Amino acid sequence: MSHATPRSQRVRGRRTGLASLLAAATLLSQPALAVQRCSNETDQAVFEVEALKTELMVVATTCKGENEERYNNFVRRYQPALVVSNREVGQYFTRRYGRNGQRQQDIFITELANARSNDARALGSDFCTRNAGLFDEVMALQGLTDLPAYAATKNLLASGVTACPGGAAAPAAAAKTAAAHGSKRK
Template sequence: MRRIAALAAAAALLTQPALAAQRCTNEKDQAVFEVEALKTELMVVATTCKGPTEDRYNEFVRRYQQALVVTNRELGQYFSRQHGRAGQRQNDIFITELANARSNNARSLGSDFCPRNSGLFEEVMSLSGPTDLPAYAATKDLLSSGVSACPSGSPAAAPARATPAARRSAR
């Protein structure tokens, strides 16, 4: 566990340059996006590399099922907080953009992608358990390829509109 924490800290230092991916102001939200990116990367490895990686992805999902359900729920809650009724749509857009970005990365690596990434399954399955998943995901820097954690442009960042009562009292 200390080793994973040390790797996460080292990865955080390495991602500090000006070109680093946008981070969430809330570390819990950041962890949710990173775990989602890891799950997506493993799915892309499984669907791209075929063979035993498909079974390994299923093993990953079974082992971390409860943590993945929580992550999925928290991701949905994030988008609901940020976008209100449009939250589900924004969540779906994010998931699609993330899958596309990870797939594009796989295509750009070509035949090098599978040998380079199939070891992810051994790494993730060797973790002590679900509580180690966020720290491990943080070391992988999977959000830097065109999809950011806590995407900007949310209504929370827009100026608040005055309520009718506030407009009346301002007169």
């Protein structure tokens, strides 16, 4: 038999309601925790190709053997696309950071390589087994133009490095700044 008073029942009801509200808020906020995407699909594709190239490099250096030659074959086959992608990544960082663009690009590339290497270490001996097929898949693509779509399917930016660093939130920040300037004019 419960000796709960009406007051203790209300408090317990409020706690339950608050817990439910917090749980709902947590579930609704989950998309915000997802990997940020670039504000335009062209930039997003460039960063995904960069992540794929880095992943293949990590496979080659971690798994050794024939993977090193397979990486070289990948670079030779996709060299025109990789040159364009590298140039576009550089242009992104120059647009975003001006004179500091090259430094920021170097930081991004280092963080990307470190994130991919950390994932490899975390998988241990499973890493080579899981990723050896990447070379077969990428070399089976029909042409250079298939590389960005393939890279997008690999979700390689999800672990630790954001595409378009500092850029995905830029439209929201710009809107906030514009709103603040608009209120000053009144």
